[in-house]
Amino acid sequence: MNELDQLYQQVILDHSRERHGSGALIDPDGQSHQVNPTCGDEVTLGVRVVDGRLRLAGWQGEGCSISQASISVMHDLVDGADLATVSRLEKDFDALMHSRGRGVDAVVLDDLEDGAAFEGVSQYPNRVKCALLGWMALRDALAKAGVALPAEQT
Template sequence: MASAMEQLYQQVILDHSRLRSGERSLEHPHGESFQVNPTCGDECRVQVRVTERRLTELGWTGKGCSISQASLSVMHEMLEGESFDDAEELGELFRELMRSRGAELEPADQQQLEDLSAFTGVAKYPARIKCALLGWMALRDAMLQAQHD
């Protein structure tokens, strides 16, 4: 039986996969990336508009499992309006969580992850890690494009 924390985490993922924050296309994005997970067929398009290395707008569209869609939704909530540096730092922390094999990170890091902590259990399943990271790969690529624009 799942612990209370695991149930809470599962609920966060389900809520974000249903009520998707930031799911929209942007007009005239400065950077855009389309990514597909060939293992399961999940796909997403992440678009950014930037001003002085800040994600002034972050939009995404996609289809796939609840993990990939929830990860995109949480990513949007946490990063729209943030600096590139903060986005990269949080992305690296999330990648570290995905490499943890389901172990929680240091308490300060877990706190910084906020709702992304809900994906701790996902890291136990290597096939699902790619689902959780798909949008983050697209964001990193879109940010790189925006820097060169």
């Protein structure tokens, strides 16, 4: 294992242990419960949106280190961000996860910050669902809050 792989593995382990944003959100504008039926990972994520910004996101979940770390990283990226940024980051992470290890542009990796650690996960299709679980919950919670991400608006 090279140094970069070791660093990325450590980022995932750190986030799975120290789960940023973990905790139920009281009176969310929207909430979503998602389950990965292939492995049993699950998350309940709540959001509060104010003036076009994701002002608060909170979650509770159980599952493998990849799913839990991905949700923690996602929280760091989107909590407090404007909806255009949330939309861009969601698309970037999705592109990374579907790259099948071929990589993505360095600018995308920079924007994803700790999310870049999941680049190796993209090589394992059965683990991609784990990494995307929180992002699916986020999109659904926003929809339930009546918020369409900018790219979805007509």
